[in-house]
Amino acid sequence: MRHVPRPAVWAACGLAFLLAWLMLQPRAAPVPTGPFVPGFSAARAQAHVQVLAQAPRPAGSVTNARARAYLLARIRALGLEPEVQVDTVSATSWDWMSHGQSTMATARNIVVRKRGGARHGAVLAMAHYDSAAPTPGAADGGASAAALLETMRVLQAGPPLDNDLLFVFTDADTVQAMGARAFMQSHPWAKQVRVALRFDNAGNRGPLELIDAAHADGFALDAWARAAPQPQGSSFMAELYDRLPQSAGAAPLATGAFPVLHFATTQGPLGREGMHDVPQRLSSASLQHEGETMLALLRRLGNANLALVSPPHGQVYFALPLAGMVHYDARLTWPLALLCCALGAWACRAALRNRISATDIVDAMFSVLFITICATFAAYLCREALPVLQARYPAAVLADDSGVRWQLAAFMLVPAAVFIALQRRLQQRLGVAATALGVLLAADVALVATCVRAPGASYVLAWPLLAGQAAWLVLMGARAWTPARRAAIAAAGALPALVLLLPAVCASFAFFTPAWLVLPSSLVCLLAGLCGMALDALARRWLVRPLLAGAGVAFGMAYAAVPQVPDLPAPNRLVYYKDTPSWQAFWLHPAGPLDAWTRQVFPNTLHPYPLPYLFGPDADPVWYAAAQKDDGIAWPGLVIDKDERSPRRRHVEFTLRSKNRAPDIVVRVQGACPWRTSVNGRVLTEKSCFSWRLALHGMGDETLRFAFDFQGDPPFLVYIQERIPGLPARDLPPRPPGLPPLLPLSGTTVAADVLRFP
Structure with missing residues (x-):
């Protein structure tokens, strides 16, 4: 067979490396161009974020009430009449x-209705304004609430729309989307919704992406694809984002009979428990893109004929070069797989x-799986052999450093080189046709498994497989054709595999980071396998060595890039624990290294200790030191009302009232598990269990x-x-100079008690 000259092969390898590098570049939020047109203002929205994200605002806290009062005042200033829906909901x-x-x-x-002219139904736009206890929630909560508030201003100043718009700022949504549950279960306006839009960010930079369309229809997807500025997202990544805490926010909306689109900004890490989710790290370009997407969708859906909305069955969606966003009904997943x-x-x-034995076909299938495992193992070996890069990765991501892209490029090239090298050995032993068929059949099995577990990601395999198998059949029937x-x-x-698999490889690498390389490396191997016949025809030699050389260069560039982490407020993980049974108070801190300030709180503690009395027998060790009791923190108000006992059944009733108006209360039963539990007559569980725990939020007093x-x-x-944000500061040492400031109201005060039923 005639081969392409070596310079052309090197040029092709260089082009492929360049394309992969460009794919790994972070997608920046689109920047508006052209003359200024009055509309959504990121500067106004940023000002709202600065007010909302001054401190953590869990449901029921004082800061949560301040954020709610601010939103209500701003909405009333727009000439709208908001109402506050107060409801208690539960889930197990x-x-x-x-x-x-x-x-x-x-x-x-906070629920607001903007009346439309025709009133053919309502379009719901939802974002939450609360935050988790340890974080100010600038991106996760603050940004979407601020963008929704600014969008309301623009719409209120513009011409009236045909359909009603419902704006819902939910509370207690960081805990199993309780605010969204309350709206869907109790508010009468929920029955009038025809299309719902949910905004809930998991990152603080990059473009706004559609992260869930599993409960959507073609009408809603088409409105987004046509109206949104530079729409981003894919159903492949939606399956991965389903593992994020923010993905649960749209689950209560899926109980309705209307399509739901769930959006989020995903780039830019928020840190452990949101410790880096501060206003100064929030990208104005991302906020602008989120607001413009909100505005464009609400204008389009606000004037659309909502009678065209069909029952939602989910959508598969992805971007194609030159064609834009493509989507189709998720019910086509299985027909394509079949x-x-x-x-x-x-x-x-x-x-x-054509005299290819069945033994060779089966051999090729299992050999391809073995080669994929070897290539993935090689990527893991490289990662473990370079611990400096592995430790530097989180800092590089936080600083948005170029070393991240170099690392990801290297971890793409290593499994590709190993797979191609071993695949060529297999081609020499079994033949190119048998090896290619083994790859295709193994991918068929993977496609069926994907349709079962992650149907939104099926397009990544289905369309490349259709093209690859069709090309294989054509080549088997046209052996007399010229090599060209x-x-x-x-x-x-191989072209559909390059178009669809390469973006999936890059996105999955960025999502999982080098901590988990199985899926990204497997996709790299699948891409190389589906391109096996093309590589054999175009570049039988001089391909593996350039890939390995490129990996070496990428690792070297990653070493050369030293991330400059910005100065950020430090989270305070210190806990003030006031214990009723011992009538004492303690300072506690999770196990791990202590900074100079925290070390002063534990001057005589040599190492962390397990405290089974306080946290149970399986609790992790913690730093521990005695503290002075603060009389301003009340003990939990507990009264045992009833304890009825018999050999077959024990019924217990007690009353709890938080004098501290604690935003969060945790109740845990140890020693036995109740088969039936209820609070204020609301039944929570009615089944036998191994253990049971209850988290209460926003209950006040x-x-x-x-x-x-x-x-x-x-x-x-x-x-x-009872868990309260903040610490009693009177007994804490002054913070040494040179250390970063602490996040406001970080740290936790706990008032604890134990009821004993012998």
């Missing part, structure tokens, strides 16, 4: 070992007719009446912890 989740986790929260949602399997069976029949024509067919069959039923007459303990 179970793991596979019957460990129960119940959540109960009082949400205080078509791929049918083509695979046809290819097997054609192979047998055969190479053109092989390249055409409401009197809570607990009722537990146990099988038999077991002894048990009930642990109660």
Whole structure:
């Protein structure tokens, strides 16, 4: 077979490396161009973020009430009449070992209606304004709420729309989306919604992406694809984002019979427990893109004929070069998979007719899987052999340093080089056709598994497989063609894999980071395998060495790039623990290195200690030191009301009232597990379990009446912890100069008690 000259091969390798490098560049939020047109202002939205994200604002806290008052005042200044929906909702989740986790929260949602002219239904736009306890929530909560407020201003100043617009600022949404549950379960306007838009950021820079369309229809997707400025996202990444905490925010909306689009900014890490989610790290370009997307969608849907909305069945969506955003009904996932399997069976029949043995086909399938494992293992070996890069990666991501892209490029090239080298050995042993068929059949199996577990990602395999199997069948039936024509067919069959798999590889690498290389490396190997016939026709030699050389250069550039981490407020993980049974108070801190300031709090503590009395027998060790009791922090107000015992059943009732108006209360039962639990008459669980825990949010000083039923007459303990943001500062040492300032209201005060039922 005639081969392309060596300079052309090197040029092709260089072009491929350049394309991969460009794919790894972070996608910046689009910057507006052209003359200024009055509309969404990121500067105004940033000012709202500065007010909302001054401190953590968990549901029920003083800072949460201040944020709500600010939003209400701004909305009324626009000439709209907001209402506050106050409702208590609950949810319980179970793991596979019957460990129960119940959540109960009082949400205080802000609900606003902008009347339309025709009133053919309502379009819902939702964002939450609360934050988790340890974080100011500038991006996660503050940005979307600020963007929604600024969008309301622009729409209120513009011409009226045909349909009603519902703006909902939810509360208690950082805990199983309790605010969204409250709106969907109790508010009468929820029944009038025809299309819902949810905004909830998981990052603080980059473009706004559609991260979930599993409960959408073609009408809503088409509106987004046509109206949004530079729409971003894919259903492949939506399957990965489903593992983010923010993904649960749209789950309550999916209970309705209307399409739901869930958006988020995903780039820019927020840090552990959101410790880096501060206003100074929020990108104005990202905020502008989020606001412009909100505005464009609400204008389009506000004037659309909502009668065209169809029952949502989910959408598969992705971007194609020159074609823009493509989407189709998720119900086509299985027909496409069956078509791929049918083509695979046809290819097997054609192979047998061309004297390719079934043994070689099966051998090729399992050999391809083994080669993929070897290539992934090689990537892991490189990662473990370079611990400096591995430790530097989080800092480089935080600083948006170029070393991140060099690392990801290197970890793409290493498995590609190993797979191609071993694939060529396999081609020499079994033949190019048998090896290619083994790759296609293994990918068919992977496609079926993907349709079961992650149907939104099926397009990454389905369309490349259709093209690859069609090209394989054409080449098997046209052996007399010239090498140039055969190479053109092989390249055409590999083109969909390059177009669809390469972006998926880059996005999955950026999502998982080098901490977990299985999926990205497997996709790299699949891409190389589907391009196997094209590589054999165009570049049989001189390909592996350039890839390895490129990996070496990328690793070297990653070493040369030293991230400059910006100065940020430091999180305070210190805990002031006031314990009723011992009538004492303690300073606690999670195990780990202590800075100079925290070390002063634990001057005589040599190492962390386990405290099973306070946190149970399986609790992690913590730093521990005695503290002075602060009388300004009240003990939990507990009263045992009833303890009815019999050999077959034990019924217990007690009352809890937080004099501290604690935003978060945790109740844990140890020694036995109740089969039935209720709070204020609301049944939470009615099944046997291995363990049970209850988290209460935003209950204030409401009197809570607990009722537990146990099988038999077991002894048990009930642990109660009231958690309050901030620390009593009077006994803390001054912070040494040179250390970064602490996040406001970070640290936690806990007032704890134990009820004993012998």
